[in-house]
Amino acid sequence: MAIPPNVKYEGKFLKAYREAREGKKGVVGTEQQEVNIAKYSVYFFCDECCQAHPLGITIELNDGPPDQASIRDTYTGRELPPQVATLIGNMTQCPNTRKMTSQEDNNQVFLVSIG
Numbered sequence: 001m002a003i004p005p006n007v008k009y010e011g012k013f014l015k016a017y018r019e020a021r022e023g024k025k026g027v028v029g030t031e032q033q034e035v036n037i038a039k040y041s042v043y044f045f046c047d048e049c050c051q052a053h054p055l056g057i058t059i060e061l062n063d064g065p066p067d068q069a070s071i072r073d074t075y076t077g078r079e080l081p082p083q084v085a086t087l088i089g090n091m092t093q094c095p096n097t098r099k100m101t102s103q104e105d106n107n108q109v110f111l112v113s114i115g
């Protein structure tokens with residue numbers, strides 16, 4: 001004997017479920033995710049004079065390193081945020097040799113937490 005699906009009760013259940021969801025509206029979704037936005041100063045290792053220089057850029061990140069780390073170490077296996085991706089290969093002047101230089105290696109560009 002085939003048992004017909006209990007459409008009547010299913011309908012009631014769906015209605016109750018929907019009402020419960022509606023009733024919760026305004027409670028669900030107000031939970032705020034904890035966001036820790038920190039400021040970082042960006043440094044790069046200069047190929048011209050083999051020293052680290054500030055890139056003169058400050059960025060805000062909510063998933064940056066606690067202290068300081070290279071971009072590669074910070075974002076291994078993760079997608080680079082756009083403001084970080086644009087740091088790679090930025091042309092800047094070496095203060096020691098006065099030559100224009102850029103750093104394409106994301107392991108030679110550093111994020112330093114400044115609070």
Ligand SMILES: [Zn+2]
Nearest residue numbers: 046048049094
């Ligand atoms: Zn330099």
